Amino acid sequence: MAKAPSAHPHAPVAVASHHELSKEQLRALFRSMLLQRTVDNRGFQLNRQGKIPFAAGSEGHEAVQAATGMAFQRGKDLLYPYYRDVGLCMACGFPTIEVFYSLFARAKDNGGGRQFPSHLTKRAAGISSFSSIIAGHMTHAVGAAYALKYRNERDRVVICSFGEGSTSEGEWHEALNFAGLHRLPIVFVCENNKWAISTPQEKQMAVQDVAIKAAGYGMQGIIVDGFDPIAVYDAVTTARAQALDGGGPTLIEAKCYRFLSHTTDDDDRTYRSKAEVESHRKDDPVPRFEHWLLEHGVMSAGDVAAMKKDVLREVNECTDAAEAEPYPQASDLYTNVVEGAWEPWQ
Amino acid sequence: MAKAPSAHPHAPVAVASHHELSKEQLRALFRSMLLQRTVDNRGFQLNRQGKIPFAAGSEGHEAVQAATGMAFQRGKDLLYPYYRDVGLCMACGFPTIEVFYSLFARAKDNGGGRQFPSHLTKRAAGISSFSSIIAGHMTHAVGAAYALKYRNERDRVVICSFGEGSTSEGEWHEALNFAGLHRLPIVFVCENNKWAISTPQEKQMAVQDVAIKAAGYGMQGIIVDGFDPIAVYDAVTTARAQALDGGGPTLIEAKCYRFLSHTTDDDDRTYRSKAEVESHRKDDPVPRFEHWLLEHGVMSAGDVAAMKKDVLREVNECTDAAEAEPYPQASDLYTNVVEGAWEPWQ
Amino acid sequence: MAVTSATTVMNNVEAVRATLYEALKNDPRTLIMGEDVGPRGNVFLITKGFLDEFGPQRVLDTPLAEASIVGIAIGMAMEGLRPIAEIQFADFIYPAFNQIVGEAAKTRYRSNGDYTCPLVIRTPYGGGVRGSLSHSISIEALFYHVPGLKIVAPSTPADMKGLLNAAIDDPDPVLYLEHKKTYRLIKGEVPAGHYVVPIGKAAIRREGHQLTVVSYGLNAHQALEAANQLEADDGTKVEVIDLRSIRPMDKQTILESVRKTRKLLIIHEDNKFGGVGAEISALVAEEALFDLDAPIGRLCGPDVPAMGYALPLEEEFMISTERMKQRMREMVQF
């Protein structure tokens, strides 16, 4: 006779919380969030000014990204991010000025101005190169985690991030299946902002929570408030520790929201209501965390104002410095196809 | 703070059982199982005799296939099978003689002798054409189910089968995701025989049950004893009824075993123990069901003997008749590339 | 093309949009599926408003999964529907390769005609729009080797419509390529009503006897412009063929033209090595070699993975009308 599947050994559990964060760390988290938002806005602004043809923003993801970046151990961990992760990359050590090299497609961009803005890479910081092909990087992250395990580098993990839309791709499934099977040292962070361009989560999957999918891969699924940097830090740090302990991967779903249009090429008013956006805006993680810091006496209003000013100064300086840099040259089109010279050009 | 995913509305449940099967149906089930086994053995035998270069057997899958075929409603339902489903196809109405056209690659084969044996097709019987590319047919089945819903053909479902190894493919995931999302009239039947060529389930996925994956797609997962034809019939019939009711798809995992090598090209002694195979052999569904039929007075020993004889006669006749048929001609290579003539040949 | 009295001036986006609209209007078996084709109306607004008129069953926002977009469309097509699937950008068609090449193109063949796969896959391709490495590529040469798959790349609004109609009417899978730089750039008269431009027929855009130029997509317009300038400059007469269909390929039109002009230049934006120009050149080298008065020329995108985002990289990759003119002049003078 038919029966239901047996309960899974890795059924979802709530993670231990309340990692102690020092005041310094809390301030660093906030600065990271402010920086992300300021850089974001600058991108859209430059686009409106006609200075750059394209930018993508991540307003609403600041808490997830700042906190994940703080959990990331520089010099050890590897990051396999996606295109909405400029804040995460910066929080992991990617220099602000280089974000602007990418925005302006300058020769100094690590990718030589070849990719769209936001497609960052910096091997020296452990930040992987990824393409625009959604979910294409998922298996790379898993392969990198395999390499860490293979070489017995037991103090390192891979952090791999993606949107909820990306979970529909077959490669997403293949990556999680392999990672679960080999209990690899990897933390999957889904930045669930409820939209994939104009496609809401309800048209993307039949389930309410991405995290429920984890059970099918023999790993733990965790849902976390993606507007709460401390909760995200808790979740990622816990998952990281478990991965280091040989406990295998975790799928963290950080529920957040995409406040802006998909990119500067998009107009979200065509497919979602202002009311919906506003309803999430009241939980905006940046003012919310600011409020928390003030309330808990971590920062004074003066501290906050000074920090905002400093962030703006940094962003202004980077904007100007990057804009002054030259484009790559036409001849740069032909380099780095393979090592050495590729084929003779016509 | 982090929390576990909320319980899913489609959490697995046990299906209602004990569909009433008439004696006639029970006998038909058994004949179907006998036929499958006899055809299977004949394929391997013809290969050993050097008469055909290739055959694939499905010993151990008889109960799943006969019962699924009985749940299939001829003239209404659509079958999207895979290459180990010769018995299922026959149980759904595919003529035995045509199996032998395929085995011998004769011109009369519905696919013109183009594909490997066991890759059957018969549109007139609702049996889809599929390729050897594992899981390639999954999305086709889903598209067919969409077509039924689109045309509001409410008395028809799609039955789509596959092995447990196939669940690793990205396309498998994409198919289930879409089917769950649109609550399509489709029943997924996983014939979990524990092996994918030489790869055991433990190297294929981190979970013990394929059915657990259903929850990630918002559908019900059901585990059924794949050696028990009545249980399988129950499960498929129940799932079919649910699909017709608009309750969406079900993922049925029928646990069975592959008694033979993967195909005539394989030698399973190189990767699994005789003892393992023997341990499953004692539950062999064909003698087990024979025993049950005798015990429950559905058939007498004489009935069984007569039926076996009749099945053998059918298989012998089909073997001889098919062997006597001609191959396709060399010029048949050039037809049916597209409608009408394709391009001039060199 | 059928002669109809009423025509309207449209750009390429409008022509595709109008054709899709008529298809949905006229044939209940047709439906459109892809990422963001619903409320957003596709990223180029091609299907804007369709959802309201035809409903979510026929204007289907899919999950973000290209293999399933094509695979599900195949299943629909096998069961009697006429799906028109969209891949949002050609660069994202790779995950659907198995379904296109391994499944759609082989459905009729492997079943010896028992099943067919009347499916259209539309996708915008090509550069010159600051699309960077990942929203600029050409994909025709990745697919044109595949027997059983038809590929069209119309360049004018009238052909956009005529070939899209032909693709939708076709009983076999057709890959329909839209050069995104031409979307709003190229305008022209489009006949009213249903008509088809037959798949497999090239168009001679301009007659000439000193050189045959074969091109398609955006480059076909530039080649025509370059040839016009050449004639204005010094009376040089270049024949310009717009291929329109990449497979089946119109060998006859190409060979007849080359036999007349005795010189052939192929121009395409896609990388040169193994590109569509390779087969055109090989065809002529096989069937009209002794009619040639000059080596067969190919002016193509360079053999790098893609154009870069930075302006100088894109400009270096794209073929300017000036370069075309220069190369044409060289070949005429050869």
Place this chain on the structure above:
Amino acid sequence: MAVTSATTVMNNVEAVRATLYEALKNDPRTLIMGEDVGPRGNVFLITKGFLDEFGPQRVLDTPLAEASIVGIAIGMAMEGLRPIAEIQFADFIYPAFNQIVGEAAKTRYRSNGDYTCPLVIRTPYGGGVRGSLSHSISIEALFYHVPGLKIVAPSTPADMKGLLNAAIDDPDPVLYLEHKKTYRLIKGEVPAGHYVVPIGKAAIRREGHQLTVVSYGLNAHQALEAANQLEADDGTKVEVIDLRSIRPMDKQTILESVRKTRKLLIIHEDNKFGGVGAEISALVAEEALFDLDAPIGRLCGPDVPAMGYALPLEEEFMISTERMKQRMREMVQF
């Protein structure tokens, strides 16, 4: 190829096996991954016994998922390992297309050299083994258009080893194609120790001045045999080039030979339209047109989706040595 004193006679399977074994032995960064490469030792027994010697981390039975086989190998390669990934049959490489074309081939380029992807993908291809529609195809033309990807198709045991070593040593992704009909059919001397056959260098298997034949894989052996027979028959001297590397392609060897013989015949099992022969022909039509005394010939697999399982269908698809001989004779006499 380095001259070494010790050689052993092996068939192609044994040569691949021996090379893989040495790679695992000599470089701890190497590992083998694919379906059924573990206890089964791959479906052709190429890795039989490796699991016991090198353990499951280095001889990795993967789940049944080709995109992840390649994708995970890319991640390993980006992080310093030297994965040698196997696709069980070339026919099943389609699902990995995105990872090969969209990712591996572009890793170095898109990061401007920040990341590299030293990855080998091995796969058996080709027909003549009753592999039917789905275990017989040639895939080289689906990939050879892709800048950033190297493709080799060695035909002899010595080249199998030398090119596999070169592929493993290469800092960029290499697609390594093994014609399965040659696996046990073709035997030859294989030098001991580590040596490489450089990627991008063709081999002249036989000198001649009346016709150049370019081929690769199984067909290269048949072409040589046909040319030998022709000389025995009537002294006709055909030059036979085994391409070995499909990309980069050895233009120089091809052009030099054609300038000498003044006639070119390309032979490959893969479908003709848009096949590798198209680029070879186009190259010659571009650079050596006036050296030619005959149209460029292509003798290729017919333009149908694949050979069928039934014997007459397979025989009709495959190119017999007899057909090669006949076509060579026609071209010499042209």
